[in-house]
Amino acid sequence: MRRVRDWWANPWGQPRFLAFVTWGYMAWSIVPVGIAILFSFNDGRSRSVWQGFSTRWYWGDPNLSVLHDPSMRGALEQSLKLAALDMVIAVPLGVGLALGLTRWVGYGARPVNFLMLFPLVTPEIVMAVSLLLIFVTLYKIPLGTTAQVLGQVTFSISYVVVVVRSRLLSIGRQYEEAARDLGASALGALRLVLMPLLTPAIFASLMVVFALSIDDFVVTDYLSSNESTQTVPIKIYSGVRGTTTPALNALATVMVLATLASVGLAFFVYRRVNSLQRAEAGSGSALREIAALEV
Amino acid sequence: MTENATGAVQLLQLRKTFGDVTAVDGIDVDIRPGEFFSLLGPSGCGKTTTLRLIAGFERPDAGRILLDGVDMAATAPHRRKVNTVFQSYALFPHLDVFDNVAFGLRRQRVRKPEIRGRVESVLRAVRLDGYERRRPVQLSGGQQQRVALARALVLNPSVLLLDEPLGALDAKLRKALQLELKSIQEQFGITFVYVTHDQEEALTMSDRIAVMAGGHVEQIATPAEMYEEPRTVFVADFLGISNLMTVTVEATEGGACRARLGDFVLRAARGELAAHGETRVVIRPERVRVEPYESTGENRVPGMIERVVYLGSSEQLVVRLATGDVVHALFVNDGTVRDFSQGTPVQLHFPADALRVLPSTSAFEPSPEAEPSTAPTMGAAADALGAR
Numbered sequence: 001m002r003r004v005r006d007w008w009a010n011p012w013g014q015p016r017f018l019a020f021v022t023w024g025y026m027a028w029s030i031v032p033v034g035i036a037i038l039f040s041f042n043d044g045r046s047r048s049v050w051q052g053f054s055t056r057w058y059w060g061d062p063n064l065s066v067l068h069d070p071s072m073r074g075a076l077e078q079s080l081k082l083a084a085l086d087m088v089i090a091v092p093l094g095v096g097l098a099l100g101l102t103r104w105v106g107y108g109a110r111p112v113n114f115l116m117l118f119p120l121v122t123p124e125i126v127m128a129v130s131l132l133l134i135f136v137t138l139y140k141i142p143l144g145t146t147a148q149v150l151g152q153v154t155f156s157i158s159y160v161v162v163v164v165r166s167r168l169l170s171i172g173r174q175y176e177e178a179a180r181d182l183g184a185s186a187l188g189a190l191r192l193v194l195m196p197l198l199t200p201a202i203f204a205s206l207m208v209v210f211a212l213s214i215d216d217f218v219v220t221d222y223l224s225s226n227e228s229t230q231t232v233p234i235k236i237y238s239g240v241r242g243t244t245t246p247a248l249n250a251l252a253t254v255m256v257l258a259t260l261a262s263v264g265l266a267f268f269v270y271r272r273v274n275s276l277q278r279a280e281a282g283s284g285s286a287l288r289e290i291a292a293l294e295v
Numbered sequence: 296m297t298e299n300a301t302g303a304v305q306l307l308q309l310r311k312t313f314g315d316v317t318a319v320d321g322i323d324v325d326i327r328p329g330e331f332f333s334l335l336g337p338s339g340c341g342k343t344t345t346l347r348l349i350a351g352f353e354r355p356d357a358g359r360i361l362l363d364g365v366d367m368a369a370t371a372p373h374r375r376k377v378n379t380v381f382q383s384y385a386l387f388p389h390l391d392v393f394d395n396v397a398f399g400l401r402r403q404r405v406r407k408p409e410i411r412g413r414v415e416s417v418l419r420a421v422r423l424d425g426y427e428r429r430r431p432v433q434l435s436g437g438q439q440q441r442v443a444l445a446r447a448l449v450l451n452p453s454v455l456l457l458d459e460p461l462g463a464l465d466a467k468l469r470k471a472l473q474l475e476l477k478s479i480q481e482q483f484g485i486t487f488v489y490v491t492h493d494q495e496e497a498l499t500m501s502d503r504i505a506v507m508a509g510g511h512v513e514q515i516a517t518p519a520e521m522y523e524e525p526r527t528v529f530v531a532d533f534l535g536i537s538n539l540m541t542v543t544v545e546a547t548e549g550g551a552c553r554a555r556l557g558d559f560v561l562r563a564a565r566g567e568l569a570a571h572g573e574t575r576v577v578i579r580p581e582r583v584r585v586e587p588y589e590s591t592g593e594n595r596v597p598g599m600i601e602r603v604v605y606l607g608s609s610e611q612l613v614v615r616l617a618t619g620d621v622v623h624a625l626f627v628n629d630g631t632v633r634d635f636s637q638g639t640p641v642q643l644h645f646p647a648d649a650l651r652v653l654p655s656t657s658a659f660e661p662s663p664e665a666e667p668s669t670a671p672t673m674g675a676a677a678d679a680l681g682a683r
Contacts, residue, residue, distance in 0.1 A: 174381055174383055174385040175385050175387060177352055177372070177379075177381070177385070178379070178381060178385035178386075178387070179387075179398070180351075180352075180371075180372045180373045181350060181352075181372055181373070181377075181378055181379045181447075182373075182378065182398050182399035182402060182446065182447075182450065183373045183399050183402035183403055183450070184373055184398075184402050185373060188402065192398075193387055196387075196389040197388070197389060
């Protein structure tokens with residue numbers, strides 16, 4: 001009895017109770033996703049009764065698989081297209097904004113710094129409705145891909161700014177000053193010194209934006225025009241009501257894998273760059289930013 | 296590297312404020328070509344701001360910065376023939392040693408073979424040849440410091456600015472690098488402007504020192520002058536341990552000053568002999584003579600030994616005078632057996648030619664934290680005694 005108690009609650013040993021709680025939570029959150037993924041490999045049409053392993057819902061089935069069902073394939077393409085455009089537009093803009101905001105001292109800087117975080121705390125539905133309203137009535141932007149990209153960029157930028165700015169603050173001004181002192185122009189210092197040091201943060205931003213865009217449902221749905229601009233989350237959501245096959249699970253699995261791959265890649269690149277620049281002040285912030293922002 | 300006859304820096308009424316804080320309050324400094332010039336002072340005295348003004352990282356609110364007679368105030372930092380060694384070194388972590396040192400040369404569009412030659416020769420000068428392909432993280436603190444130095448020296452600047460470059464290193468390495476820095480400065484013949492809060496460092500290396508406090512320059516002098524003939528209370532107190540005593544000047548006669556310390560009359564032959572009224576006199580601990588209680592003569596004040604501090608190479612007595620003042624006396628440990636113990640009454644002799652009268656008014660009183668505690672012997676003593 002004593003030995004059991006010592007194993008469970010020994011102040012000098014492993015924190016078993018905490019480990020138990022942690023693993024319990026992990027299981028609780030991962031099991032549903034695991035089951036959904038499992039049924040994407042079901043041989044039959046059921047999403048609840050296991051009928052054997054197959055990949056028919058990915059590419060085997062000539063009509064209903066993710067690869068061959070035009071609406072599913074279209075949704076996947078639209079999702080990836082939006083994610084790519086969002087990354088290409090939001091990240092450079094966000095980096096520029098972060099650079100500007102860290103250099104801006106004086107009146108106005110504080111409120112703007114705060115407002116930058118606004119999209120992070122605004123309920124997404126509010127943002128979606130207001131964007132829809134203003135795009136349609138004021139800016140006359142046609143719904144569909146253009147509006148969707150603009151909408152996603154609008155809230156993605158905030159995340160980029162947060163990630164890049166925290167990195168900039170930990171880098172400080174010293175490297176830039178050193179570059180200027182050695183004869184680099186302001187632009188040269190930015191290109192030759194600051195940008196290489198910002199690489200991990202920029203990469204982290206790209207991945208965060210990718211994950212945000214791929215996952216986004218509310219804004220993307222509101223700003224979509226018709227069937228052709230449906231993304232994967234919209235397709236899955238609407239599919240729940242219609243005829244459902246494990247192909248939907250397969251589509252969801254592709255999404256999960258894409259997101260995991262992007263985060264994994266970010267982690268790998270971050271580690272790689274970081275091991276080369278270990279001595280730098282405040283390293284480690286970018287990944288923590290991903291962890292904090294991942295939704 | 297060619298001998299460089301240029302490198303004169305003149306600061307004229309230089310002033311810089313940050314919001315409500317005046318960091319540099321209209322200073323005038325004249326730095327000669329090829330000189331090792333130190334800006335010495337406690338943190339917040341304006342020394343680093345002065346350096347940043349010369350480098351061009353800050354824009355002065357008023358005043359002029361002349362480099363070899365040309366006003367640099369409106370010139371951007373990358374166009375000044377001035378380079379900086381940063382306190383944190385600021386080595387580019389994504390570049391190796393060679394690329395760090397070559398950075399400035401590449402900005403000047405120097406041809407490749409020449410870059411290679413110059414980088415290699417400067418790395419030899421700082422004894423880092425063979426380290427070209429290392430990254431800054433793979434170097435020790437002392438090596439990083441030398442890369443930072445090489446990176447600035449390779450550009451042949453007229454003036455090299457150093458912002459506490461040894462601050463992050465341990466005491467022993469610092470000692471070694473002090474001598475190395477000095478010999479590199481002599482070898483390259485470049486003007487060094489060296490910022491430090493460590494009085495010992497400044498005394499060891501400098502040709503001249505400017506002691507700063509509260510944005511002002513208190514005194515500019517050679518190390519010996521600064522130590523032997525401090526002109527203000529602040530300088531006297533900031534450099535090493537000083538015994539400061541408040542006296543009333545009664546008369547000035549025959550190249551000396553008669554000053555009253557409580558019930559005793561002292562004759563002081565140094566300093567501001569024309570002073571009158573209440574002022575301060577200073578004497579260095581190593582000039583104080585400790586004599587048996589029975590001895591008599593001029594400038595003798597009785598006291599009692601409060602504490603004996605053994606410092607290895609020297610021994611320090613803390614004596615409380617009959618007037619209440621506390622005086623430190625320092626002996627070199629030369630093997631003489633002295634019979635001093637706590638509570639022994641003694642006569643302290645302040646030789647007139649070691650007793651220095653300071654001007655009656657001084658803008659800056661030294662604050663307790665202004666005491667630099669990095670000098671091994673003096674600092675340790677001050678710590679042991681809980682400062683003054």
